Amino acid sequence: MRSLALAGKPNAGKSTFYQAATRAEVDVGNYPFTTIDANRGVTHARTDCPCLDRDERCGSERCRDGKRYVPVELFDVAGLVPGAHEGKGLGNQFLDELTDADAILNVVDASGGTNAEGEPVEVGTYDPVEEVDFVEREMDQWLAGIVDRNWEGVERKSRSPDFDIDEVLTDMLTGFGATVADVAGSLRALDYPEDPIQWTDEHRAALAREVRARTKPLVVVANKADVAPAENLERLRATDKPVIPATAEGELALRTASDADAVDYDPGDPDFEVVGDVSDAQREGLERIREVMAEHGGTGVQAAIDAAVYDLLDRITVFPVQNETRWTDGAGNVLPDAVLLPRGATPPDLAYAIHTDIGEGYLHAVDARSDRRIGEDHELSEGDVIKIVSTAN
Numbered sequence: 001m002r003s004l005a006l007a008g009k010p011n012a013g014k015s016t017f018y019q020a021a022t023r024a025e026v027d028v029g030n031y032p033f034t035t036i037d038a039n040r041g042v043t044h045a046r047t048d049c050p051c052l053d054r055d056e057r058c059g060s061e062r063c064r065d066g067k068r069y070v071p072v073e074l075f076d077v078a079g080l081v082p083g084a085h086e087g088k089g090l091g092n093q094f095l096d097e098l099t100d101a102d103a104i105l106n107v108v109d110a111s112g113g114t115n116a117e118g119e120p121v122e123v124g125t126y127d128p129v130e131e132v133d134f135v136e137r138e139m140d141q142w143l144a145g146i147v148d149r150n151w152e153g154v155e156r157k158s159r160s161p162d163f164d165i166d167e168v169l170t171d172m173l174t175g176f177g178a179t180v181a182d183v184a185g186s187l188r189a190l191d192y193p194e195d196p197i198q199w200t201d202e203h204r205a206a207l208a209r210e211v212r213a214r215t216k217p218l219v220v221v222a223n224k225a226d227v228a229p230a231e232n233l234e235r236l237r238a239t240d241k242p243v244i245p246a247t248a249e250g251e252l253a254l255r256t257a258s259d260a261d262a263v264d265y266d267p268g269d270p271d272f273e274v275v276g277d278v279s280d281a282q283r284e285g286l287e288r289i290r291e292v293m294a295e296h297g298g299t300g301v302q303a304a305i306d307a308a309v310y311d312l313l314d315r316i317t318v319f320p321v322q323n324e325t326r327w328t329d330g331a332g333n334v335l336p337d338a339v340l341l342p343r344g345a346t347p348p349d350l351a352y353a354i355h356t357d358i359g360e361g362y363l364h365a366v367d368a369r370s371d372r373r374i375g376e377d378h379e380l381s382e383g384d385v386i387k388i389v390s391t392a393n
Protein backbone atom coordinates (compact mmCIF):
# COMPACT_ATOMS: atom_id res chain seq x y z
CA MET A 1 0.00 0.00 0.00
CA ARG A 2 1.45 3.33 -1.01
CA SER A 3 -0.62 6.31 -0.03
CA LEU A 4 -3.85 8.26 0.18
CA ALA A 5 -4.21 11.60 -1.58
CA LEU A 6 -6.37 14.55 -0.60
CA ALA A 7 -7.96 16.15 -3.63
CA GLY A 8 -10.62 18.78 -4.05
CA LYS A 9 -11.22 22.32 -5.13
CA PRO A 10 -9.50 25.22 -3.35
CA ASN A 11 -10.94 26.10 0.05
CA ALA A 12 -12.75 22.80 0.53
CA GLY A 13 -10.62 22.20 3.64
CA LYS A 14 -7.84 19.91 2.41
CA SER A 15 -5.04 21.63 4.33
CA THR A 16 -7.10 21.63 7.50
CA PHE A 17 -7.85 17.91 7.03
CA TYR A 18 -4.17 17.24 6.33
CA GLN A 19 -2.97 19.14 9.39
CA ALA A 20 -5.48 17.40 11.63
CA ALA A 21 -4.78 13.94 10.21
CA THR A 22 -0.98 14.14 10.34
CA ARG A 23 -0.65 16.08 13.57
CA ALA A 24 0.15 13.29 16.01
CA GLU A 25 3.15 12.07 14.05
CA VAL A 26 6.43 12.27 15.91
CA ASP A 27 8.77 9.70 14.53
CA VAL A 28 8.63 10.28 10.79
CA GLY A 29 12.16 9.00 10.21
CA ASN A 30 11.12 5.43 10.95
CA TYR A 31 8.76 5.09 8.02
CA PRO A 32 9.63 3.64 4.66
CA PHE A 33 8.21 6.63 2.78
CA THR A 34 10.82 8.42 0.77
CA THR A 35 9.79 12.04 0.56
CA ILE A 36 8.22 13.63 3.58
CA ASP A 37 7.65 17.33 3.06
CA ALA A 38 5.11 20.00 3.89
CA ASN A 39 2.42 18.27 1.85
CA ARG A 40 3.37 14.67 2.42
CA GLY A 41 3.15 13.11 5.83
CA VAL A 42 1.98 10.20 7.90
CA THR A 43 -1.52 9.62 9.10
CA HIS A 44 -3.01 6.46 10.63
CA ALA A 45 -5.78 4.01 10.01
CA ARG A 46 -7.47 2.91 13.23
CA THR A 47 -8.23 -0.68 14.10
CA ASP A 48 -8.52 -2.91 17.17
CA CYS A 49 -5.17 -3.91 18.64
CA PRO A 50 -4.76 -7.67 19.16
CA CYS A 51 -3.71 -6.87 22.74
CA LEU A 52 -7.43 -6.48 23.52
CA ASP A 53 -7.50 -10.28 23.59
CA ARG A 54 -4.81 -10.43 26.25
CA ASP A 55 -4.83 -9.57 29.93
CA GLU A 56 -2.80 -6.41 29.51
CA ARG A 57 -2.67 -3.65 26.94
CA CYS A 58 0.49 -3.84 24.85
CA GLY A 59 1.95 -0.42 25.56
CA SER A 60 3.04 0.16 21.95
CA GLU A 61 3.28 3.85 21.21
CA ARG A 62 0.77 3.29 18.43
CA CYS A 63 -1.77 1.64 20.71
CA ARG A 64 -3.97 3.70 22.95
CA ASP A 65 -5.79 1.39 25.28
CA GLY A 66 -6.46 -1.12 22.50
CA LYS A 67 -7.08 1.44 19.75
CA ARG A 68 -4.35 0.73 17.27
CA TYR A 69 -3.08 3.36 14.82
CA VAL A 70 -1.44 1.97 11.68
CA PRO A 71 0.76 4.35 9.66
CA VAL A 72 -0.38 5.31 6.17
CA GLU A 73 1.12 7.98 3.96
CA LEU A 74 -1.14 10.95 3.24
CA PHE A 75 -0.49 13.75 0.81
CA ASP A 76 -2.21 16.96 0.05
CA VAL A 77 -1.88 18.37 -3.42
CA ALA A 78 -2.36 22.04 -4.10
CA GLY A 79 -5.58 23.44 -5.55
CA LEU A 80 -7.15 21.53 -8.35
CA VAL A 81 -9.36 23.76 -10.48
CA PRO A 82 -11.71 22.88 -13.34
CA GLY A 83 -9.58 22.61 -16.49
CA ALA A 84 -6.51 21.30 -14.64
CA HIS A 85 -6.06 18.55 -17.24
CA GLU A 86 -5.51 21.33 -19.80
CA GLY A 87 -2.91 22.91 -17.55
CA LYS A 88 -5.12 25.41 -15.64
CA GLY A 89 -4.10 26.23 -12.05
CA LEU A 90 -1.27 23.92 -11.13
CA GLY A 91 -2.74 21.53 -13.65
CA ASN A 92 -0.66 18.58 -14.66
CA GLN A 93 1.66 18.87 -11.71
CA PHE A 94 -1.29 18.06 -9.48
CA LEU A 95 -2.43 15.18 -11.63
CA ASP A 96 1.09 13.79 -11.89
CA GLU A 97 1.27 13.62 -8.13
CA LEU A 98 -1.98 11.72 -7.96
CA THR A 99 -0.40 8.82 -9.83
CA ASP A 100 1.20 7.83 -6.51
CA ALA A 101 -2.09 7.40 -4.71
CA ASP A 102 -3.89 4.14 -4.01
CA ALA A 103 -7.10 5.98 -3.20
CA ILE A 104 -8.38 9.54 -3.19
CA LEU A 105 -10.07 11.43 -0.39
CA ASN A 106 -12.17 13.90 -2.33
CA VAL A 107 -12.69 16.77 0.09
CA VAL A 108 -15.87 18.64 -0.74
CA ASP A 109 -17.22 21.82 0.85
CA ALA A 110 -20.60 20.41 1.86
CA SER A 111 -21.74 23.79 3.14
CA GLY A 112 -22.07 25.03 -0.43
CA GLY A 113 -20.29 28.19 0.68
CA THR A 114 -17.58 28.29 -2.01
CA ASN A 115 -17.89 28.09 -5.79
CA ALA A 116 -16.01 25.85 -8.26
CA GLU A 117 -12.88 27.99 -7.98
CA GLY A 118 -13.09 28.00 -4.18
CA GLU A 119 -14.25 31.61 -3.92
CA PRO A 120 -16.60 32.34 -1.04
CA VAL A 121 -20.28 32.62 -1.89
CA GLU A 122 -23.31 32.71 0.38
CA VAL A 123 -23.55 29.41 2.30
CA GLY A 124 -25.91 26.98 0.62
CA THR A 125 -25.84 28.60 -2.83
CA TYR A 126 -23.28 26.31 -4.53
CA ASP A 127 -24.20 22.67 -5.15
CA PRO A 128 -21.46 20.44 -3.66
CA VAL A 129 -22.60 17.50 -5.83
CA GLU A 130 -20.80 19.31 -8.66
CA GLU A 131 -17.56 18.76 -6.78
CA VAL A 132 -18.03 15.03 -6.55
CA ASP A 133 -17.74 14.52 -10.29
CA PHE A 134 -15.15 17.16 -10.88
CA VAL A 135 -12.05 15.46 -9.47
CA GLU A 136 -12.87 12.25 -11.33
CA ARG A 137 -13.55 14.14 -14.53
CA GLU A 138 -10.20 15.92 -14.37
CA MET A 139 -8.34 12.67 -13.75
CA ASP A 140 -10.24 10.86 -16.51
CA GLN A 141 -9.56 13.55 -19.09
CA TRP A 142 -5.93 13.78 -18.14
CA LEU A 143 -5.47 10.03 -18.45
CA ALA A 144 -7.39 10.01 -21.74
CA GLY A 145 -4.87 12.59 -23.01
CA ILE A 146 -2.00 10.26 -22.13
CA VAL A 147 -3.70 7.36 -23.91
CA ASP A 148 -4.34 9.54 -26.99
CA ARG A 149 -0.76 10.72 -27.17
CA ASN A 150 0.56 7.17 -27.01
CA TRP A 151 -1.93 5.56 -29.37
CA GLU A 152 0.22 5.73 -32.47
CA GLY A 153 2.74 3.56 -30.65
CA VAL A 154 0.02 1.05 -29.77
CA GLU A 155 -1.07 0.93 -33.42
CA ARG A 156 2.49 0.33 -34.54
CA LYS A 157 2.96 -2.50 -32.05
CA SER A 158 -0.34 -4.06 -33.11
CA ARG A 159 1.25 -4.98 -36.44
CA SER A 160 3.72 -7.25 -34.72
CA PRO A 161 2.73 -10.97 -34.75
CA ASP A 162 3.08 -11.39 -30.98
CA PHE A 163 1.04 -8.27 -30.14
CA ASP A 164 -0.72 -8.57 -26.77
CA ILE A 165 -3.01 -5.62 -26.11
CA ASP A 166 -3.18 -6.20 -22.32
CA GLU A 167 0.59 -6.09 -22.11
CA VAL A 168 1.08 -3.03 -24.34
CA LEU A 169 -1.61 -1.02 -22.53
CA THR A 170 -0.29 -2.07 -19.11
CA ASP A 171 3.17 -0.85 -20.12
CA MET A 172 1.64 2.47 -21.04
CA LEU A 173 -0.44 2.83 -17.85
CA THR A 174 1.80 1.27 -15.24
CA GLY A 175 3.08 4.70 -14.22
CA PHE A 176 -0.48 5.54 -13.23
CA GLY A 177 -0.56 2.53 -10.90
CA ALA A 178 -2.42 0.18 -13.27
CA THR A 179 -1.69 -3.55 -13.15
CA VAL A 180 -2.28 -6.13 -15.88
CA ALA A 181 -5.42 -7.16 -13.96
CA ASP A 182 -6.73 -3.57 -14.03
CA VAL A 183 -6.12 -3.23 -17.74
CA ALA A 184 -7.48 -6.67 -18.63
CA GLY A 185 -10.54 -6.06 -16.42
CA SER A 186 -11.13 -2.68 -18.06
CA LEU A 187 -10.86 -4.13 -21.56
CA ARG A 188 -13.27 -6.94 -20.73
CA ALA A 189 -15.75 -4.58 -19.08
CA LEU A 190 -16.37 -2.70 -22.30
CA ASP A 191 -16.79 -3.69 -25.90
CA TYR A 192 -13.72 -2.57 -27.84
CA PRO A 193 -12.66 -3.33 -31.43
CA GLU A 194 -9.90 -5.91 -31.43
CA ASP A 195 -7.76 -3.87 -33.79
CA PRO A 196 -6.39 -0.71 -32.08
CA ILE A 197 -6.45 1.08 -35.44
CA GLN A 198 -10.24 1.02 -35.29
CA TRP A 199 -10.45 2.62 -31.86
CA THR A 200 -12.11 6.05 -31.71
CA ASP A 201 -11.57 8.91 -29.24
CA GLU A 202 -14.63 7.63 -27.36
CA HIS A 203 -13.08 4.18 -26.98
CA ARG A 204 -9.90 5.70 -25.57
CA ALA A 205 -11.85 8.00 -23.23
CA ALA A 206 -13.92 5.04 -22.00
CA LEU A 207 -10.78 3.00 -21.37
CA ALA A 208 -9.22 5.90 -19.42
CA ARG A 209 -12.37 6.19 -17.28
CA GLU A 210 -12.48 2.49 -16.55
CA VAL A 211 -8.77 2.20 -15.67
CA ARG A 212 -8.95 5.31 -13.51
CA ALA A 213 -11.97 4.02 -11.60
CA ARG A 214 -10.14 0.77 -10.86
CA THR A 215 -6.82 2.31 -9.88
CA LYS A 216 -7.97 5.47 -8.05
CA PRO A 217 -11.13 4.72 -6.05
CA LEU A 218 -12.54 7.68 -4.22
CA VAL A 219 -14.23 8.51 -0.90
CA VAL A 220 -16.15 11.76 -0.64
CA VAL A 221 -15.31 13.70 2.52
CA ALA A 222 -18.35 15.97 3.00
CA ASN A 223 -16.41 18.61 4.93
CA LYS A 224 -17.74 21.59 6.89
CA ALA A 225 -20.56 19.35 8.10
CA ASP A 226 -20.79 21.73 11.06
CA VAL A 227 -22.30 24.40 8.81
CA ALA A 228 -23.66 22.26 5.97
CA PRO A 229 -27.41 22.31 5.29
CA ALA A 230 -28.83 18.80 5.89
CA GLU A 231 -30.18 18.85 2.37
CA ASN A 232 -26.65 19.06 0.93
CA LEU A 233 -25.54 15.99 2.86
CA GLU A 234 -28.58 14.11 1.62
CA ARG A 235 -27.87 15.09 -1.96
CA LEU A 236 -24.25 13.97 -1.60
CA ARG A 237 -25.35 10.67 -0.13
CA ALA A 238 -27.59 10.12 -3.11
CA THR A 239 -24.51 9.89 -5.39
CA ASP A 240 -23.03 6.44 -5.98
CA LYS A 241 -19.91 7.20 -3.89
CA PRO A 242 -19.13 6.46 -0.26
CA VAL A 243 -19.75 9.75 1.59
CA ILE A 244 -18.36 10.59 5.04
CA PRO A 245 -19.64 13.82 6.66
CA ALA A 246 -16.73 15.52 8.41
CA THR A 247 -15.49 18.54 10.22
CA ALA A 248 -11.77 18.85 9.59
CA GLU A 249 -11.69 22.05 11.63
CA GLY A 250 -13.34 20.23 14.56
CA GLU A 251 -10.81 17.41 14.40
CA LEU A 252 -7.91 19.86 14.31
CA ALA A 253 -9.33 21.69 17.35
CA LEU A 254 -9.72 18.41 19.26
CA ARG A 255 -6.22 17.18 18.45
CA THR A 256 -4.77 20.53 19.47
CA ALA A 257 -6.77 20.51 22.70
CA SER A 258 -5.74 16.91 23.34
CA ASP A 259 -2.04 17.79 22.90
CA ALA A 260 -2.56 20.54 25.47
CA ASP A 261 -4.20 18.01 27.85
CA ALA A 262 -7.39 20.03 27.77
CA VAL A 263 -9.48 17.14 26.43
CA ASP A 264 -9.35 13.37 26.51
CA TYR A 265 -9.80 12.36 22.87
CA ASP A 266 -8.33 9.73 20.60
CA PRO A 267 -8.76 10.15 16.83
CA GLY A 268 -11.84 8.31 15.68
CA ASP A 269 -13.61 8.44 19.07
CA PRO A 270 -17.30 9.32 18.82
CA ASP A 271 -17.00 11.82 21.71
CA PHE A 272 -14.47 13.46 24.05
CA GLU A 273 -14.19 14.66 27.60
CA VAL A 274 -12.96 18.04 28.79
CA VAL A 275 -10.28 17.31 31.39
CA GLY A 276 -8.24 20.53 31.60
CA ASP A 277 -8.74 24.24 32.01
CA VAL A 278 -10.54 25.83 29.10
CA SER A 279 -11.93 29.32 28.69
CA ASP A 280 -15.67 29.88 28.28
CA ALA A 281 -15.17 30.59 24.58
CA GLN A 282 -13.15 27.40 24.13
CA ARG A 283 -15.77 25.38 25.97
CA GLU A 284 -18.47 26.81 23.75
CA GLY A 285 -16.46 25.88 20.64
CA LEU A 286 -15.90 22.36 21.95
CA GLU A 287 -19.59 21.90 22.72
CA ARG A 288 -20.44 22.86 19.14
CA ILE A 289 -18.02 20.21 17.90
CA ARG A 290 -19.64 17.70 20.25
CA GLU A 291 -23.03 18.35 18.66
CA VAL A 292 -21.66 17.66 15.16
CA MET A 293 -19.96 14.49 16.44
CA ALA A 294 -23.17 13.29 18.04
CA GLU A 295 -24.96 13.68 14.73
CA HIS A 296 -22.33 11.87 12.63
CA GLY A 297 -20.66 9.49 15.09
CA GLY A 298 -17.41 11.51 15.27
CA THR A 299 -15.61 14.24 13.36
CA GLY A 300 -15.37 12.06 10.24
CA VAL A 301 -11.62 12.56 9.68
CA GLN A 302 -10.58 9.16 11.05
CA ALA A 303 -13.70 7.58 9.55
CA ALA A 304 -12.73 8.84 6.08
CA ILE A 305 -9.21 7.39 6.34
CA ASP A 306 -10.56 4.08 7.63
CA ALA A 307 -13.18 3.94 4.88
CA ALA A 308 -10.45 4.42 2.26
CA VAL A 309 -8.09 1.82 3.74
CA TYR A 310 -10.46 -0.88 4.98
CA ASP A 311 -13.49 -0.49 2.70
CA LEU A 312 -12.35 0.95 -0.62
CA LEU A 313 -8.92 -0.68 -0.69
CA ASP A 314 -10.09 -3.72 1.29
CA ARG A 315 -6.92 -3.97 3.38
CA ILE A 316 -6.41 -6.13 6.47
CA THR A 317 -4.03 -5.42 9.35
CA VAL A 318 -1.56 -8.17 10.25
CA PHE A 319 0.86 -8.02 13.19
CA PRO A 320 4.21 -9.76 12.63
CA VAL A 321 6.08 -10.94 15.75
CA GLN A 322 9.24 -12.92 16.39
CA ASN A 323 8.16 -14.55 19.63
CA GLU A 324 4.83 -16.32 19.17
CA THR A 325 4.18 -16.71 22.91
CA ARG A 326 4.94 -13.19 24.05
CA TRP A 327 3.98 -11.49 20.78
CA THR A 328 7.22 -9.55 20.80
CA ASP A 329 10.03 -8.65 18.43
CA GLY A 330 13.68 -9.52 19.14
CA ALA A 331 14.01 -6.59 21.52
CA GLY A 332 10.99 -7.58 23.62
CA ASN A 333 8.59 -4.95 22.27
CA VAL A 334 5.01 -6.23 22.31
CA LEU A 335 3.19 -6.09 18.95
CA PRO A 336 5.71 -3.62 17.53
CA ASP A 337 4.48 -3.56 13.92
CA ALA A 338 1.29 -3.59 11.93
CA VAL A 339 1.26 -4.27 8.21
CA LEU A 340 -1.59 -3.44 5.81
CA LEU A 341 -2.07 -6.19 3.23
CA PRO A 342 -4.68 -6.76 0.53
CA ARG A 343 -7.45 -9.16 1.58
CA GLY A 344 -6.50 -12.65 0.47
CA ALA A 345 -2.81 -12.14 1.33
CA THR A 346 -0.88 -15.20 2.52
CA PRO A 347 2.07 -15.65 4.94
CA PRO A 348 4.66 -15.33 2.13
CA ASP A 349 3.01 -12.02 1.13
CA LEU A 350 3.46 -10.83 4.70
CA ALA A 351 7.10 -11.99 4.64
CA TYR A 352 7.76 -9.97 1.49
CA ALA A 353 5.95 -6.95 2.93
CA ILE A 354 8.31 -7.02 5.93
CA HIS A 355 11.44 -7.32 3.81
CA THR A 356 12.41 -8.85 0.46
CA ASP A 357 15.09 -10.96 2.19
CA ILE A 358 12.55 -12.37 4.65
CA GLY A 359 10.27 -13.18 1.72
CA GLU A 360 13.01 -14.87 -0.26
CA GLY A 361 14.14 -16.91 2.74
CA TYR A 362 10.57 -17.84 3.77
CA LEU A 363 10.33 -21.23 5.50
CA HIS A 364 7.01 -21.32 7.32
CA ALA A 365 4.63 -19.29 9.49
CA VAL A 366 2.99 -19.68 12.89
CA ASP A 367 -0.36 -18.21 13.92
CA ALA A 368 0.54 -16.82 17.35
CA ARG A 369 -3.04 -16.88 18.65
CA SER A 370 -3.41 -20.63 18.17
CA ASP A 371 0.31 -21.40 18.25
CA ARG A 372 -0.14 -23.52 15.11
CA ARG A 373 1.74 -23.61 11.88
CA ILE A 374 -0.21 -22.27 8.93
CA GLY A 375 0.26 -23.22 5.28
CA GLU A 376 1.65 -21.07 2.53
CA ASP A 377 -1.80 -20.68 0.98
CA HIS A 378 -3.53 -19.80 4.22
CA GLU A 379 -5.49 -16.54 3.82
CA LEU A 380 -4.60 -14.10 6.57
CA SER A 381 -7.34 -12.25 8.46
CA GLU A 382 -7.74 -8.84 10.08
CA GLY A 383 -5.92 -8.78 13.42
CA ASP A 384 -3.80 -11.89 12.83
CA VAL A 385 -0.58 -12.12 14.87
CA ILE A 386 1.95 -14.06 12.81
CA LYS A 387 5.47 -15.32 13.27
CA ILE A 388 7.39 -15.74 10.03
CA VAL A 389 10.27 -18.19 10.08
CA SER A 390 12.79 -17.36 7.38
CA THR A 391 16.44 -18.13 6.68
CA ALA A 392 16.88 -14.35 6.86
CA ASN A 393 15.82 -13.88 10.51
Ligand SMILES: Nc1nc2c(ncn2[C@@H]2O[C@H](COP(=O)(O)OP(=O)(O)OP(=O)(O)O)[C@@H](O)[C@H]2O)c(=O)[nH]1
Nearest residue numbers: 010011012013014015016079224227247248249250
Ligand atom coordinates in the same frame (compact mmCIF):
# COMPACT_ATOMS: atom_id res chain seq x y z
N1 LIG B 1 -16.90 25.56 9.09
C1 LIG B 1 -15.84 24.85 8.73
N2 LIG B 1 -14.82 25.43 8.08
C2 LIG B 1 -13.77 24.69 7.73
C3 LIG B 1 -13.69 23.29 8.05
N3 LIG B 1 -12.53 22.81 7.57
C4 LIG B 1 -11.90 23.86 6.98
N4 LIG B 1 -12.63 24.99 7.09
C5 LIG B 1 -12.28 26.35 6.62
O1 LIG B 1 -12.29 26.39 5.21
C6 LIG B 1 -11.28 27.30 4.73
C7 LIG B 1 -10.38 26.60 3.73
O2 LIG B 1 -9.66 25.57 4.38
P1 LIG B 1 -8.27 25.02 3.83
O3 LIG B 1 -7.95 23.84 4.65
O4 LIG B 1 -7.29 26.10 3.74
O5 LIG B 1 -8.73 24.61 2.35
P2 LIG B 1 -7.90 23.94 1.16
O6 LIG B 1 -8.83 23.00 0.49
O7 LIG B 1 -6.64 23.40 1.65
O8 LIG B 1 -7.66 25.16 0.21
P3 LIG B 1 -6.41 25.43 -0.83
O9 LIG B 1 -5.16 25.42 0.01
O10 LIG B 1 -6.76 26.75 -1.38
O11 LIG B 1 -6.46 24.34 -1.85
C8 LIG B 1 -10.54 27.77 5.98
O12 LIG B 1 -11.05 29.03 6.34
C9 LIG B 1 -10.88 26.72 7.03
O13 LIG B 1 -10.86 27.24 8.33
C10 LIG B 1 -14.78 22.71 8.76
O14 LIG B 1 -14.82 21.51 9.09
N5 LIG B 1 -15.81 23.53 9.07
